[in-house]
Amino acid sequence: MAEITVHQGDLTRQRVDAVVNAANSSLLGGGGVDGAIHRAGGPAILAACRRIRSTDWPEGLPTGRAVATTAGDLPARWVIHTVGPVYDHHDDPAPLLRSCHVESLRVAVEVGARTVAFPAISCGVYGYPVDEAAPVAVAAVADALAELAGRLDEVRFVLFDDASHRAWRAALDRR
Numbered sequence: 001m002a003e004i005t006v007h008q009g010d011l012t013r014q015r016v017d018a019v020v021n022a023a024n025s026s027l028l029g030g031g032g033v034d035g036a037i038h039r040a041g042g043p044a045i046l047a048a049c050r051r052i053r054s055t056d057w058p059e060g061l062p063t064g065r066a067v068a069t070t071a072g073d074l075p076a077r078w079v080i081h082t083v084g085p086v087y088d089h090h091d092d093p094a095p096l097l098r099s100c101h102v103e104s105l106r107v108a109v110e111v112g113a114r115t116v117a118f119p120a121i122s123c124g125v126y127g128y129p130v131d132e133a134a135p136v137a138v139a140a141v142a143d144a145l146a147e148l149a150g151r152l153d154e155v156r157f158v159l160f161d162d163a164s165h166r167a168w169r170a171a172l173d174r175r
């Protein structure tokens with residue numbers, strides 16, 4: 001049975017098969033964890049994102065969907081880019097946040113990743129409160145692991161700050 005773990009730290013330093021990026025629909029980079037991934041991973045990630053924009057997603061990646069690219073110079077092998085909901089743009093953003101997690105894990109399995117690290121998607125610039133996001137993210141991953149039985153070994157949440165780390169710990173403890 002795959003494990004769900006919670007760590008505090010920097011997503012870009014994780015030794016996992018795939019790290020998930022809290023991207024925007026342009027896939028062309030930004031601030032926060034997205035900026036950190038492109039800085040640490042180098043230009044190969046942006047080049048791969050541009051190829052995806054010119055082929056599969058010319059209008060941009062929709063909210064709640066996920067795509068994989070190389071991880072460039074990161075210790076991981078793949079970056080899985082997903083677009084979280086902007087909290088204030090939706091009456092109920094939870095299904096979209098859930099979809100980010102489920103779709104990212106489906107893509108992980110497609111490329112053959114067995115260990116996957118997630119940041120707190122939507123909890124920075126996109127304004128999702130951590131205490132609301134954490135239970136949605138943890139439940140989505142637990143359900144996806146049940147669906148993808150045996151095809152993943154670890155899903156690691158890597159939280160940058162104390163508040164999000166506490167929120168994810170509490171959400172995992174309540175399960």
Ligand code: AR6
Nearest residue numbers: 010011022024030031032033034036122123124125126160
């Ligand atoms: N490792 C782990 N978590 C991090 C790191 C890191 N190196 N850096 C930041 N975080 P955000 P969003 C945390 O804003 O809310 C970008 O510009 C951060 O503290 O990165 O989904 C994109 O291009 C927060 O808890 O993502 C989009 O335009 C969490 O990662 C937009 O921001 C997510 O914050 C996406 O906004």
